[in-house]
Amino acid sequence: MSGDVQRGRWRWLEDGSPFALRLALAACTACTALLVSACMGGDAAESPADSKVAACRAKAGQDEQLACFTALYEVTPLETPPAVSDALFTAGQDLFTSTKLSGTGNASCNSCHANNNAGVESRSAEGLVRPLHISLRGGAPDDPANTASLHRNANDLVNKLLGNPRSMFWDGRVALEDGGGYTTPAGAKLPGGLDSLLAAQALFPLLAREEMLGFAIGSNGGKSENTSANVADPVEADPQPVWDAAMQRVMADPVLSAKLAAAFPALAPASLGIQHVANALAGFQTRRWNAASFVSGFHGWLRDRSRWPISEAALRGGLLFFDKAGCARCHSGPRLTDWKFHNLAVPQIGPGFGTGANETPKSDKGRYEVTRQDADLYAFVTPSLWEVRATAPYFHNGVYDSLEKTVRHHLDATTYAQSFRCASDAPLVQPGIQVACRDSLGAAAFYADMTKRVAEEMKTPIALSDSEVADLVAFLNQLANGSNNTP
Numbered sequence: 001m002s003g004d005v006q007r008g009r010w011r012w013l014e015d016g017s018p019f020a021l022r023l024a025l026a027a028c029t030a031c032t033a034l035l036v037s038a039c040m041g042g043d044a045a046e047s048p049a050d051s052k053v054a055a056c057r058a059k060a061g062q063d064e065q066l067a068c069f070t071a072l073y074e075v076t077p078l079e080t081p082p083a084v085s086d087a088l089f090t091a092g093q094d095l096f097t098s099t100k101l102s103g104t105g106n107a108s109c110n111s112c113h114a115n116n117n118a119g120v121e122s123r124s125a126e127g128l129v130r131p132l133h134i135s136l137r138g139g140a141p142d143d144p145a146n147t148a149s150l151h152r153n154a155n156d157l158v159n160k161l162l163g164n165p166r167s168m169f170w171d172g173r174v175a176l177e178d179g180g181g182y183t184t185p186a187g188a189k190l191p192g193g194l195d196s197l198l199a200a201q202a203l204f205p206l207l208a209r210e211e212m213l214g215f216a217i218g219s220n221g222g223k224s225e226n227t228s229a230n231v232a233d234p235v236e237a238d239p240q241p242v243w244d245a246a247m248q249r250v251m252a253d254p255v256l257s258a259k260l261a262a263a264f265p266a267l268a269p270a271s272l273g274i275q276h277v278a279n280a281l282a283g284f285q286t287r288r289w290n291a292a293s294f295v296s297g298f299h300g301w302l303r304d305r306s307r308w309p310i311s312e313a314a315l316r317g318g319l320l321f322f323d324k325a326g327c328a329r330c331h332s333g334p335r336l337t338d339w340k341f342h343n344l345a346v347p348q349i350g351p352g353f354g355t356g357a358n359e360t361p362k363s364d365k366g367r368y369e370v371t372r373q374d375a376d377l378y379a380f381v382t383p384s385l386w387e388v389r390a391t392a393p394y395f396h397n398g399v400y401d402s403l404e405k406t407v408r409h410h411l412d413a414t415t416y417a418q419s420f421r422c423a424s425d426a427p428l429v430q431p432g433i434q435v436a437c438r439d440s441l442g443a444a445a446f447y448a449d450m451t452k453r454v455a456e457e458m459k460t461p462i463a464l465s466d467s468e469v470a471d472l473v474a475f476l477n478q479l480a481n482g483s484n485n486t487p
Ligand code: HEC
Pocket: 096, 101, 107, 108, 109, 110, 111, 112, 113, 133, 134, 135, 150, 152, 153, 154, 155, 156, 157, 160, 167, 168, 169, 170, 171, 198, 201, 202, 205, 206, 210, 211, 212, 281
């Protein structure tokens, strides 16, 4: 099999793909063995030098080859997450499932991030994965008549503080600053005393009208309206009144306030603020969802491959991931992400942002919504892939229901985007959920622009056989814990 992989790989290099060109041009003499990242400016490993790739291919046996590639792309076992006290964990758990944090009084974090496998809803009562969650714009989350959807697919909550995270959200609008502070939509209004990036993130669903806040009285046809939402837009510009109101509701609840006080025994209850709620939410998520202890699948293999081997198919798939299929160019490092933003020309479903003629059709421009730089148009952060088998539907808007389709899209993004058809290729856009969908028949100019700007790495299609795609999916399925350790 190693011969097959190598032959395939060389064919691909002979295609003259940009990756191959970059490799050939990587005359980076400062690179000594394993110092790939220093050479690339300290980022998680990018295209390693040709000679290192060749050295990995030359190793005897697939196990050795895969071990060499994981070292090259700095894919190491996850570190142990920061310790979380029992009191902080239980306070966070109660807050996570409490509707008291929402202005409408009917939504909790748990409404969209199920307290199960990976912190995502994944399957609805009908057994279908949902592309985009219900928005409060259409009324109560549990009202069957509510067909309005959010803009984006809810992220999973696995390992959020492991592997040096740099940002949160698909567009990275909550980010870590070099000095240790946070860049967020609240600017200078962000409270101090936040423990982590994850705690900073937790403050923002509270401000989102369509997620937890709801709408000012008289502004949304009577749906999800409430007095604590009587604040000016953008809410992030003056968030304190919303956080104060949420804090008041928490402290008025005897169970929540007692648990929060117990989580911060050194503080007088009167000095507890929304930052402590955020720290508790982050503490809960950190301890509840982490893959660091996994001793099966690929994580077990990374820790000790003689003790926890992976299947033949997953081994083959792993080699494809790091080599021929080029996945590790972006999915690298311990969290299998480079923390960068790339345009994968993902078909546009969901309401999109923007108004006015220039914004027609409405679309989700991803990182551009934060930076307003053309280079960031339609770019979204590379997601971690740990537990990916449990986080369907995939991509920033949940357009695909299976790993296979998601992988195939990567292999030929432009063709996939252009030939995507709302009528036949969006089975998740169910009647009753009413998710806006635009394909290249209805929005040709938009698709032309999005595909023209597709990430450099996506420009040259990568040809894989059906069995290679199956191997790649087998590998992805092993980025998980639990008994389902077979392909
Ligand atoms: C109405 C649904 C909804 C609710 C309620 C909700 N979220 Fe989310 N969450 C989302 C969506 C959608 C995203 C992605 C949004 C984006 O990227 O713009 C997200 C993103 C996140 C992320 C970012 C993860 C990452 O990898 O970047 C975290 C963490 C998170 N939510 C935690 C929470 C917490 C904690 C709460 C409660 C305070 C909460 N969410 C409430 C839908 C929801």
